[in-house]
Amino acid sequence: MNNEVIMHEINPGEYSYSGDIYKYNYILMNEGGFYMDLKNNFSKITKSISESASNVVQKSNELIEVSSLNGEISNEEKKKNMIYIAIGKVVYNSFINKAELSEEIRHKCEAILEHDEQIKIIMDKIINVKRVKKCPNCGVDMNISINFCPDCGVMQKLIEDDNTL
Numbered sequence: 001m002n003n004e005v006i007m008h009e010i011n012p013g014e015y016s017y018s019g020d021i022y023k024y025n026y027i028l029m030n031e032g033g034f035y036m037d038l039k040n041n042f043s044k045i046t047k048s049i050s051e052s053a054s055n056v057v058q059k060s061n062e063l064i065e066v067s068s069l070n071g072e073i074s075n076e077e078k079k080k081n082m083i084y085i086a087i088g089k090v091v092y093n094s095f096i097n098k099a100e101l102s103e104e105i106r107h108k109c110e111a112i113l114e115h116d117e118q119i120k121i122i123m124d125k126i127i128n129v130k131r132v133k134k135c136p137n138c139g140v141d142m143n144i145s146i147n148f149c150p151d152c153g154v155m156q157k158l159i160e161d162d163n164t165l
């Protein structure tokens, strides 16, 4: 595409034609005395004008608008992901309540149970590191060697104290 643009000095508000119908001189700035000589055919001139001086402003406005619209899209995606999680919980609860489920879903639910087992093992490790256990009834923290909760009196599960060995 022949988009050659030449800057000339000219009085503000002035217009000029070259003899050739396909060659136009068009004033792009009213102040400062510049115009652009667009050596192009007529249909391309309108396009060139719109892509020239105001181009930078237009492009940056476009970028701001596009990034704001992209932000809206990612908001919608986040909301979708929340719904996916909610759907998953509904399905998992159906699994727990022994509802009939497809094999694929059943495998995924069983995988969650395996992770629950891992979490229990890790929680036991934490108890041993901190030498503190939580009352299953009231949630109060106590030393692992205590048999009855000092707060609610409920009998506690005995935990092997690795650190005393």
Ligand SMILES: [Zn+2]
Pocket (backbone or CB within 6 Å): 135, 136, 137, 138, 139, 140, 149, 150, 151, 152, 153, 154
């Ligand atoms: Zn308690």
